[in-house]
Amino acid sequence: MKAFTYERATTAAEAAAAIARTPGAKFIAGGTNLLDLMKLEIETPTHLVDVNRVGLDQIEETPEGGLRVGALVRNTDLAAHPRVRRDYGVLTRALVAGASGQLRNKATTGGNLLQRTRCPYFYDTAKPCNKRKPGSGCAALGGFNRGLAVIGTSEACIAQHPSDMAVAMRVLDAGVETVKGDGSTRTIAIADFHKLPGNTPHIESALEPGEMITAVTLPPPVAGTHVYQKVRDRSSYAFALVSVAAIVPQNGPARIALGGVAPKPWRVEALENGDDAALTKGILANARPTTQNAFKVPLAQRTISHILAEARS
Numbered sequence: 001m002k003a004f005t006y007e008r009a010t011t012a013a014e015a016a017a018a019i020a021r022t023p024g025a026k027f028i029a030g031g032t033n034l035l036d037l038m039k040l041e042i043e044t045p046t047h048l049v050d051v052n053r054v055g056l057d058q059i060e061e062t063p064e065g066g067l068r069v070g071a072l073v074r075n076t077d078l079a080a081h082p083r084v085r086r087d088y089g090v091l092t093r094a095l096v097a098g099a100s101g102q103l104r105n106k107a108t109t110g111g112n113l114l115q116r117t118r119c120p121y122f123y124d125t126a127k128p129c130n131k132r133k134p135g136s137g138c139a140a141l142g143g144f145n146r147g148l149a150v151i152g153t154s155e156a157c158i159a160q161h162p163s164d165m166a167v168a169m170r171v172l173d174a175g176v177e178t179v180k181g182d183g184s185t186r187t188i189a190i191a192d193f194h195k196l197p198g199n200t201p202h203i204e205s206a207l208e209p210g211e212m213i214t215a216v217t218l219p220p221p222v223a224g225t226h227v228y229q230k231v232r233d234r235s236s237y238a239f240a241l242v243s244v245a246a247i248v249p250q251n252g253p254a255r256i257a258l259g260g261v262a263p264k265p266w267r268v269e270a271l272e273n274g275d276d277a278a279l280t281k282g283i284l285a286n287a288r289p290t291t292q293n294a295f296k297v298p299l300a301q302r303t304i305s306h307i308l309a310e311a312r313s
């Protein structure tokens, strides 16, 4: 691991300002992804700003009837919160499908959204990877790519986004609140938060350099059966090959978002006013899989079909 300096911030604005004035600095929250990447020297921050004591560890009701989840709320606490369990069941189910109990106790809401891909070549510094080293090439294109994305990819990168929580937040139409180094704030719709790779796969989110996530807002609850189904190689402690977050009313259009198949949580709202068959077939209509991961398309379609049939029966 490369040497770095460290400071602990006490407010979000102070943390963002500290990052802005220190080239090469990064926020650290739970550290469950960042520290692994630092050990491998894939991430080499010169300075860490610890945000664990900035006070963003509360879940509050919003005046609109939704929830505001502080960026430092741990995945365990978010999953267990009574309002989340009652009104946002898809989110609780997605969270408990992720990682392990120990990891969820450390992992935070903000850090989970920004965790990096699990493409094996991203972690192998002996191989080319445009995401890790822009312009170096992509070892996954001609390599082992069974777990990687089938839609939203580019010639430069076919990595998938690994988060379970983010898929549920996408189906819930969450908003991501931030603060910049100059103290200004904004809210980014989750649909616009994660970027497709294009020619710049190393740019993964809409955050500007030094911008800090302060909270995630959930709109008022959406009625219907809340489901999160994760298909993976082992029944626990594995990332998704395909995951489906769904909110299914007895009658009327369902909302669906997919994980494990794209560089960002994947939802196609334009299809949600059609019938179930059209939604199931259409959601991956533009997929461009490799020979190794072509199985993800029918797997996703069958998982969606199963969920819709079960939820409406």
Ligand SMILES: Cc1cc2nc3c(=O)[nH]c(=O)nc-3n(C[C@H](O)[C@H](O)[C@H](O)COP(=O)(O)OP(=O)(O)OC[C@H]3O[C@@H](n4cnc5c(N)ncnc54)[C@H](O)[C@@H]3O)c2cc1C
Residues within 6 Å of the ligand: 026, 027, 028, 029, 030, 031, 032, 033, 034, 035, 036, 051, 071, 097, 098, 099, 100, 103, 106, 107, 108, 109, 110, 111, 112, 113, 114, 115, 162, 163, 164, 165, 211, 212, 213, 214, 237, 238, 239, 240
């Ligand atoms: C063995 C293992 C298995 C796992 N399995 C799963 C799984 O099945 N499903 C799943 O979804 N996840 C899984 N994870 C990933 C885990 O969920 C993430 O590591 C975790 O959510 C990251 O949160 P963190 O708070 O630890 O982030 P950190 O590691 O602290 O930070 C991650 C990134 O976010 C940035 N950051 C953190 N907070 C902020 C903020 N407030 N504003 C701006 N930037 C910020 C950091 O600078 C860093 O770049 C697994 C991880 C491990 C190690």
Ligand code: SF4
Residues within 6 Å of the ligand: 117, 119, 120, 121, 122, 128, 129, 130, 131, 132, 137, 138, 139, 140, 141, 148, 156, 157, 158, 159, 201
């Ligand atoms: S798919 Fe993306 S992350 Fe994986 S090697 Fe290619 S450029 Fe790197």
